Amino acid sequence: MSNFTLTMIKPDAVSKGLTGTILKDITEAGFSIIALKLTSLTLADAQRFYSVHQGKPFFEDLVNFMTSGPIIAAVLKKENAVENFRKLIGATNPDQAEEGTIRKKYAESTQRNAIHGSDSDENAAIETHFHFAEREIFSFL
Numbered sequence: 795m796s797n798f799t800l801t802m803i804k805p806d807a808v809s810k811g812l813t814g815t816i817l818k819d820i821t822e823a824g825f826s827i828i829a830l831k832l833t834s835l836t837l838a839d840a841q842r843f844y845s846v847h848q849g850k851p852f853f854e855d856l857v858n859f860m861t862s863g864p865i866i867a868a869v870l871k872k873e874n875a876v877e878n879f880r881k882l883i884g885a886t887n888p889d890q891a892e893e894g895t896i897r898k899k900y901a902e903s904t905q906r907n908a909i910h911g912s913d914s915d916e917n918a919a920i921e922t923h924f925h926f927a928e929r930e931i932f933s934f935l
């Protein structure tokens with residue numbers, strides 16, 4: 795799976811109409827979109843997706859935010875996708891993100907930070923199957 799990563803455009807960015815702009819940034823950076831949907835997370839979904847953060851002070855706010863509106867989920871293909879995509883989106887805290895990164899351009903705060911990118915190949919696989927059935931993933935694209 796090292797050529798794949800999972801992204802979510804978060805409710806802050808979707809509600810501001812940034813979906814098309816961000817997908818354009820992603821494809822212009824050389825990623826192929828091989829799965830894509832406009833969807834939403836239930837509270838149970840968000841608690842499961844972010845279970846690694848359970849117990850942290852921001853956990854409840856995070857799941858409330860991530861269930862507050864629609865999201866875009868997508869699987870992206872590129873060589874060394876996880877690392878390359880995390881470079882494209884920038885640091886979790888947009889104040890610390892490099893100029894030109896997606897979070898620098900569009901994020902409001904550490905929590906409302908516009909976009910998610912998997913942090914490892916293992917999590918990319920887990921997160922891909924969280925959002926997509928095999929028939930929704932077009933690896934040849």
Ligand code: CMP
Nearest residue numbers: 847852856886904905906907909910911
């Ligand atoms: P992401 O890296 O996509 O997945 C975990 C999310 O938790 C992260 O984006 C932020 O939205 C949120 N998060 C991480 N650290 C903090 C923090 N210190 N305060 C608030 N939210 C956080």
